[in-house]
Amino acid sequence: MARKTSVSELTDHLGYWLRLVSNNVSTAFARRLEAEEVTVAEWFFLRALFDVDELAPSKLATVMGMTRGAISKLSDRLLAKRLIERSDNLDDGRAHTLRLSGKGRALVPKLARLADANDESFFGVLSSEEQAALRRALEKIAKRHGLNHTPVD
Amino acid sequence: MARKTSVSELTDHLGYWLRLVSNNVSTAFARRLEAEEVTVAEWFFLRALFDVDELAPSKLATVMGMTRGAISKLSDRLLAKRLIERSDNLDDGRAHTLRLSGKGRALVPKLARLADANDESFFGVLSSEEQAALRRALEKIAKRHGLNHTPVD
DNA sequence: TCACGTAAGTTTACATGGAAACTATATCGC
DNA sequence: GCGATATAGTTTCCATGTAAACTTACGTGA
Numbered sequence A, B: 001m002a003r004k005t006s007v008s009e010l011t012d013h014l015g016y017w018l019r020l021v022s023n024n025v026s027t028a029f030a031r032r033l034e035a036e037e038v039t040v041a042e043w044f045f046l047r048a049l050f051d052v053d054e055l056a057p058s059k060l061a062t063v064m065g066m067t068r069g070a071i072s073k074l075s076d077r078l079l080a081k082r083l084i085e086r087s088d089n090l091d092d093g094r095a096h097t098l099r100l101s102g103k104g105r106a107l108v109p110k111l112a113r114l115a116d117a118n119d120e121s122f123f124g125v126l127s128s129e130e131q132a133a134l135r136r137a138l139e140k141i142a143k144r145h146g147l148n149h150t151p152v153d
Numbered sequence C: 001t002c003a004c005g006t007a008a009g010t011t012t013a014c015a016t017g018g019a020a021a022c023t024a025t026a027t028c029g030c
Numbered sequence D: 001g002c003g004a005t006a007t008a009g010t011t012t013c014c015a016t017g018t019a020a021a022c023t024t025a026c027g028t029g030a
Helices: A014-034 A040-050 A057-064 A068-080 A102-123 A128-144 B014-034 B040-050 B057-064 B068-080 B102-123 B128-144
Strands: A084-088 A096-100 B084-088 B096-100
Touching (some): A014 B014, A014 B128, A040 A102, A068 A084, A096 A102, A102 B014, A128 B014, B040 B068, B040 B096, B040 B102, B057 B068, B068 B084, B096 B102
Antiparallel strands (some): A084 A096, B084 B096
């Protein structure tokens, strides 16, 4: 992790390498998504809605690990692009419900293929065993730290 | 990496896990650095200067993988905090030289210990062998994609 | 039933970083 | 030497996210 001696170097930290690779993977993915005029955050948002049919913004905030404010703005953008629909909740005057529009639902599989291709382009340099080990390590850390990829309850 | 069937899930992508863990590691580190009123980007900046004595902003941009504009603004902030010094280059009227101030140099070891502790808190849940494997995998990807942690030439 | 505390969303104020335009200075080719 | 081009840094504009204030609506307890 870090040298024992004096002042550790940037590259001594696994966090450094994680950040370096992660930022590059995300940036490269963002470039691919540009073709569909969608951002990485929007992809997460749309994919999260894909298998639940409808979801409250606050739940989405939890799932995505973002603030409600950020979800509010993301929703505005996706609404403007007609990729989602937002409706008032009849039971609760405060609550809203978000769902994919037909256009949004149709787009998700295409975005998923872009995600597949991006993942492959980076992690394809690793053997299957290395990929599995990487996944295990990351999941282990996520689990031990209670990181949210929180299932929609 | 991704399921063969229909629409891949978020968690199918290693990029998803990488981003999840990386963002959490960085955020946690940022919290620790708050005690010293320094950001993660500023830590990188200061640590990069630590062993070279002086460096041009444009070099730093390359090393840090940021734009010159970002470095310019980072420099302004670090100057305001008196952690670095900036001087005009005598040979070249366009060029500047950045170096740590005494205060900045004194701070780096403290920040390094915070980085060590943060890394330990996340990656300590992995065995030495797992940590080594993670490092190898990340370095392999970085190398194959020419990601910059570019040594100062 | 109504006052108070809580919850859902939105909005505002900030912070930060990229892209591209802009300024000043070098350097190259002739 | 000088015009064209490139380079160093800065600045402006924009996008995006957090934190916290704010608005509205619930729910609960006496």
